[in-house]
Amino acid sequence: MLSVGKRLFSTSGRILDTLVFVESANSKISPASLSSLNAAFQLGKPVSALVAGPEGESIVSELSQVEGLSKIIVAKGDNYNHYLAEELSPLVKAILSNESNNFTHFVTAASAVGKSLLPRVGALLDVQPISDVIKVESENTFVRPIYAGNALSTVKSSDKFILTSIRASAFPPQQITSSSAPIEEFSESITTNGRTEFVSENLITSERPELGAATKVVAGGRGLKNKETFDKLLEPLATKLNAAVGASRAAVDNGFCDNSLQIGQTGKIIAPELYIAIGISGAIQHLAGMKDSKTIVAINKDPESPIFNIADIGLVADLNDAVPELTEKL
Ligand SMILES: Cc1cc2nc3c(=O)[nH]c(=O)nc-3n(C[C@H](O)[C@H](O)[C@H](O)COP(=O)(O)OP(=O)(O)OC[C@H]3O[C@@H](n4cnc5c(N)ncnc54)[C@H](O)[C@@H]3O)c2cc1C
The missing domain is CATH 3.40.50.1220 (TPP-binding domain)
Structure with a gap:
């Protein structure tokens, strides 16, 4: 590993950058995504955020205030509405495999969306994802629970891309400050199989704090x-x-x-x-x-x-x- 200025290079000379998929919840960054950003910064590399669809666009201004973000990639398009994993996974694959982006790491929350997205991205890139990470040991070594949390397994990846989902309760939320990250629109057209469509959702609304984020x-x-x-x-x-x-x-x-x-x-x-x-x-x-x-x-x-x-x-x-x-x- 070589460090030149603030950029980190692998021994193959590839710059190591991290892409985080950021979800919205009621037009705010979801608490789990703030934790994903925190986990991504623990990798010690430049971190960029990806938002997609109308839900993603609603959080761009809040996201631009996350301290230390290199850039925000905005993928517009109604096909990303409701975060259908079948639509999102080819998008993530396209961004990661574009060498000029320099991404080597991908982080998402182990949310319902992340759990659906991560294995599909793994399959498209032929990479073994590492799910439910609770600790970042180094850029390629992670701790995750196994056997219903009764044992912890430390896993090391030698894949070209390191794809992880993180358990939100294990990482604090990344702070919002007032810095301003550059915004980049992703305009490449992506082909999907088009066989999946959103039909409806039934959300339980409550005045109470959200279970996953409640203190x-x-x-x-x-x-x-x-x-x-x-x-x-x-x-x-x-x-x-x-x-x-x-x-x-x-x-x-x-x-x-x-x-x-x-x-x-x-x-x-x-x-x-x-x-x-x-x-x-x-x-x-x-x-x-x-x-x-x-x-x-x-x-x-x-x-x-x-x-x-x-x-x-x-x-x-x-x-x-x-x-x-x-x-x-x-
Ligand atoms: C593959 C698999 C996955 C599972 N996943 C989950 C999961 O995600 N979450 C989960 O919770 N379970 C899960 N389970 C089920 C789990 O094994 C238990 O059956 C379940 O958690 C029991 O729920 P309980 O404690 O409410 O009920 P019980 O085990 O029946 O316990 C009820 C308790 O209430 C107490 N009690 C009764 N009356 C009173 C009273 N009047 N005052 C005070 N105390 C009283 C009793 O003493 C008892 O301890 C899973 C099981 C399997 C096989």
């Missing part, structure tokens, strides 16, 4: 017995704390709440400042989604429940008594 989460499990108790006990407590509401898979499967609230191996992975588990046993698949929370509080009537093994504060009590009392005292 406090109140989560309920099967112990709440039904939807009525779930809403009656959890909602007032979450309101008092200005917390997001989450759930175990058992609670979701039993119809206590929407499946977008599921936390765990097959749900959302979160790491809030405060996590309150109510009537949740602490199955390994649930822990995979919340064990990195800073302070874990558990309310469960069974003192042998495994959730108490990782709880910082445990209350052995009937949730029907303890939760209303806690809410009232708060």
Whole structure:
């Protein structure tokens, strides 16, 4: 590795630059994308951002204030609306494979969009992507959880392109300052198979903080017995704390709440400042989604429940008594 001025070169003489795919959420940079930018800067190379479609255009001015960005590439076009991975992946491939761009690294959040996009880009470039990164060791070495978070694997890539998705809860959001990155329009026409079209989406709207980004989460499990108790006990407590509401898979499967609230191996992975588990046993698949929370509080009537093994504060009590009392005292 050679360093000339501020540019980093590989031993083959290629300049090492990083491209980050940045998503919008309600016309703001999504919290997960701010974390992706932070992870990208940890690679120690110049970082550029890619935004696409009308959603992407809505965040260009905010993005231009991210300190240290080399440039923002804007790919206009209604075909990028709703971030269809089938449309985005040929775009990312075209930008990465254009040698004049000097990109060697690609970073996206391990969001629903990123999880769909990354393997497709990998297939198009014939490169093995590295998903769900929680730590950047060096420009080609990354740490990622395996076996539902029970082991950490350190992986090193020798591929021509290094394609990664990052777990947002493992990286702080990149700060917005007032610097101004140059904006470049991507105008090359890209051919896609055109066989995928957006039909509709049903979004659950809530006044509460978004589960993936909330600093406090109140989560309920099967112990709440039904939807009525779930809403009656959890909602007032979450309101008092200005917390997001989450759930175990058992609670979701039993119809206590929407499946977008599921936390765990097959749900959302979160790491809030405060996590309150109510009537949740602490199955390994649930822990995979919340064990990195800073302070874990558990309310469960069974003192042998495994959730108490990782709880910082445990209350052995009937949730029907303890939760209303806690809410009232708060
Ligand atoms: C491939 C796979 C993926 C999975 N992915 C996920 C995932 O992403 N997320 C997830 O959560 N699970 C996941 N699961 C399911 C997981 O194994 C558990 O079944 C689930 O987490 C259990 O949910 P629970 O803790 O709410 O229910 P239970 O395990 O039934 O626990 C209920 C708890 O409530 C307590 N309780 C009952 N009544 C009261 C009361 N009145 N007061 C106080 N406490 C009370 C009980 O003591 C018990 O500990 C997955 C499973 C598989 C096989």
